[in-house]
Amino acid sequence: MIAPTEAEHFAHEWVKAWNSHDLEAVLAHYADDVELTSPFVVQVLGEPSGTIKGKNNLRMYFGMGLSMFPDLEFEMLRVFVGVSSLVLYYKSVNDTLAAEVMVLNSQGKVAKVLAHYLPA
Numbered sequence: 001m002i003a004p005t006e007a008e009h010f011a012h013e014w015v016k017a018w019n020s021h022d023l024e025a026v027l028a029h030y031a032d033d034v035e036l037t038s039p040f041v042v043q044v045l046g047e048p049s050g051t052i053k054g055k056n057n058l059r060m061y062f063g064m065g066l067s068m069f070p071d072l073e074f075e076m077l078r079v080f081v082g083v084s085s086l087v088l089y090y091k092s093v094n095d096t097l098a099a100e101v102m103v104l105n106s107q108g109k110v111a112k113v114l115a116h117y118l119p120a
Helices: 004-019 023-027 039-045 055-068
Strands: 030-037 051-053 075-081 085-091 097-104 110-118
Touching (some): 004 075, 039 055
16 A cells, blocks of 8 residues: 555655656656556547557657646645545646646556646
């Protein structure tokens, strides 16, 4: 089980990486074989499944996001802890509320993400 202090630390470092616009620091949180599913994958990449697989594809996708939103800043609202997963609930760009379910592998890296959004 993930300790609440570990989850809070992970969330803090994740937001810090995004807010510094440091793509490699962001990617350091993810496993090489990560799978991310998000409505933005459909919108931005036109991928109907909404899913991207692999860290290299994630690098391209996150890089596009950082380019599209040069003033991007996330605000962590809550961190929910599970057995091998967390939910990061945060305020995203344009005051969009986001909840990302992140399943962690045995190395503590994100192996799977399910992203959910509620526009402001």
